[in-house]
Amino acid sequence: MENILQQALKKAEEAEVFAFTDEAVPVEFESNRLKSIQSKQSTVIALRIFKKGRVGYGLTTQPEEIEKLIDMAVETAEFGTHAKFELPQPQQYTPVKTYDPDIEKVTIEEMVGLGQSMIDAVIDYNPEIMCDAGVSRHSGHITILNSRGLEAHYRNSLFNLGLGGNLVRGTDMLFVGDGQSSARPILNARNIIQNVLQQLDWASEQAPVESKKMPVVFTPHGVESALIAPLASALNGKMVLEKASPLIDKIGHQVFNPALCLTDDASMDYQAGSAPFDDEGTATRITPLIENGVIKNFYYDLHTAAMAGTQSTGNGNRSGGSLPSPGINALTIQPGAASLKEMIADINEGLLVEHLMGAEQGNILGGEFSGNVLLGYKIENGTIKGRVKNTMVYGNVYSLLYNHLAAIGNDSRWVGGSLKTPSIYCSEIAVSSK
Amino acid sequence: MPRIEEIAQELNTLIKSVNNIDYIEARLEAGQSCRLSYRGRSLETAAESSGAGGCIRVLNKGGWGFASFNRFDTLKSALERACDGARLAGKGRSQLAEIEPVITRAQPPKHNPLLINLRDKKALLDSYNETMWETANLSTSFIGYGDSFKKSYFINTEGSFIEQSRSDITLRLTAVAGKNGNVEQSGISLGSTGDFDQIKGLENEVRQIANKAVALLEAPRAKGGEYTIILDPILSGVFTHEAFGHLSEADFVYENARLRELMTLGKVFGPAELNIVDNGTIPNLRGTFAYDDEGVKSEKTYLIKDGELVGRLHSRETAAIMGEKPTGNARAMNYRNQPIVRMSNTYIEPGKASFEDMLSDIKEGIYVKNWYGGTTSMEMFTFSGGEAYMIRNGKLAELLKPVVLTGNVFTTLANIDAIGNDLEMNQGGGCGKNGQAPLPVSNGSPHIRIQKCLIGGS
Structure with missing residues (x-):
């Protein structure tokens, strides 16, 4: 690593080496039985240089190919974007727990047992359901060195549990599922099993829906599948810089209902999105994005922040080994006071949406979501009547989360590893059905 | 690039030395790719990457074991891990449809986009971006270009040894228009099996998507x-x-x-x-x-x-x-x-x-x-x-x-x-x-x- 940096500096003014290694052990169940046991080792080394004021970038999986790596960075630097920012100096990081050595002690037999326990619980409830399940553990190492003297690294670990079930009756297919992840081993699947059995229970009957506007409660999974993509893209500093976000010039403005608070927070111990620094070596922090409905901050990486005349918020993200760009660490929506039960009880005729399929295909930048209710239930007179089918939900987060935000739930949970959200109750959404 | 053909030969001997296992196969790959992207009026990313790796997949009594790796100095332990996984997962009967073992080097692709100068790739994209911005009232635009060339080997315990290569090019162009908080976009995506000429001459299409994005701002919404x-x-x-x-x-x-x-x-x-x-x-x-x-x-x-x-x-x-x-x-x-x-x-x-x-x-x-x-x-x-x-x-x-x-x-x-x-x-x-x-x-x-x-x- 040090060697790559030194070699690169012979050809460039500034240089940064980013490396990560990951070792993963996924155990997979398919159609109710153990299907495969895997072991995956991967290494990535990325080199970013500033040469004649321009950014060059190369990436390799082979640590011994230093020359090739430097050549790629030099070649692309001829055309790269102008380097308007400085690589970070050595800095103080707030400690956050991202690694638990116990993760390496979980045996494959234990992982197989966990997967089997999830499947057994579902089959016990209804033997006609076919389940897929996954249990995996990862451990990795992230290192950043740069020509400003920064030298930082941390270890991370991740344990994932996932369960999906399908029930087929004629041409009717029901899909249920849940997942959980943590940097520490998750040694029982109780929560997932309970959630999936609840879904199956609520979906046991079908209920008709009329096409009209009606109140809708999004469960945490529902929030993730419908509302997060429009919010996360509009708050992305890059979208704002490019004037593609409707939130440009809206800092300090009341854009959403005062009940809505959204924060990016990488500082929670043992959470999947946590890290002491981002993929550029900038310290992570707690960034309030929406506070009481008022837009507070956008999130930035180094380059975008410099272009926008501001500071990186520690959101430089290199998903898939690409050049850094602004990315979410871990979003949290502040819970409210209402229980899910109370929200459901409040509705005479409406929907409880668990999974909206294809919602992210609409005009996200405009705040829109539109999708098919893959898993959702009809609410009648304050109780759940059954699963809805052939139903689409259409909305715009700007009108929905301002004028039609009826309540925020007290049932916060993690979904998908980088979002912690309660259920959200909206008073009026367009529903189409046939 | 690591000499993956030699590694394939080495693995070919190694997988055939394992006893009491139903089936083993391995794949090895080495490739290189290039990516150029534009946001708004300027180029944002010019990046190249090179990579190599392999995997071993083992079937035993209906259970699969799989090990993937970037490092080629620990092939034996990868093979052991894949075999252990399969032994642990397998509790039934292995079933694989029969095929004839194949020993071949498939015809390499006609085009290799890695041989095209980065400067020429950028010149074409620059011209599309200029065309895009001839349309007034765009708020931003995205262009994403990617190309790759990859060589791979497949071997298995039934005697197959296959070398093949593939070239790939993708291009996506998107125009975004905005007005009074309303944002609309229009785009096209296309690709080819490495032939750069196939993504040339798109000026009319580019103009159309830019105009379309602006026109969508005023368009009514369909009634559901x-x-x-x-x-x-x-x-x-x-x-x-x-x-x-x-x-x-x-x-x-x-x-x-x-x-x-x-x-x-x-x-x-x-x-x-x-x-x-x-x-x-x-x-x-x-x-x-x-x-x-x-x-x-x-x-x-x-x-x-x-x-x-x-x-x-x-x-x-x-x-x-x-x-x-x-x-x-x-x-x-x-x-x-x-x-x-x-x-x-x-x-x-x-x-x-x-x-x-x-x-x-x-x-x-x-x-x-x-x-x-x-x-x-x-x-x-x-x-x-x-x-x-x-x-x-x-x-x-x-x-x-x-x-x-x-x-x-x-x-x-x-x-x-x-x-x-x-x-x-x-x-x-x-x-x-x-x-x-x-x-x-x-x-x-x-x-x-x-x-x-x-x-x-x-």
């Missing part, structure tokens, strides 16, 4: 509900891939008795003129390959013929378990993943109707073109049109904001009542399944007309 719709070849291709193609991937049905019953060969799925094909052998399409990632030769497979379900896509395992022939559709995104059943080039064969015929008897309907994307849960699908027009009294009328369509695949296929005579293949985009994305595929269709399709809206 059921309509007679006409899909253009691009969107109909997405529909074919998403709604029907995924359903015909055998790994979804092979161990699920109820789904097998639902997908019984011989069932009528659509009108008599409906023919749907997956064909991995058509030259110069991005979904084409000589051998899949289990060493099975690619094929042309009829999925629907004369409206009837006649076939499905298989891996060696799904074919053996279902008692059908393998089709060469086991594909892996790269060496980090196990092969799973995937499509190649999937399309509806052309019918007889002209576009005017389809329009003429629609009193009120919607013509939907282009796409943002699509996804499916097997029975239900949603897919998104990039642009839409009302149809009134047999004629195209006003431009609408983009629409999302959804439906049940079985009723929707049955509701196809006209198939155009104008098949076109779309090379843009890629397919995602079980976390493996974007896999190069292509899809296509003629214009098709569907009765009673549900459109989302206010």
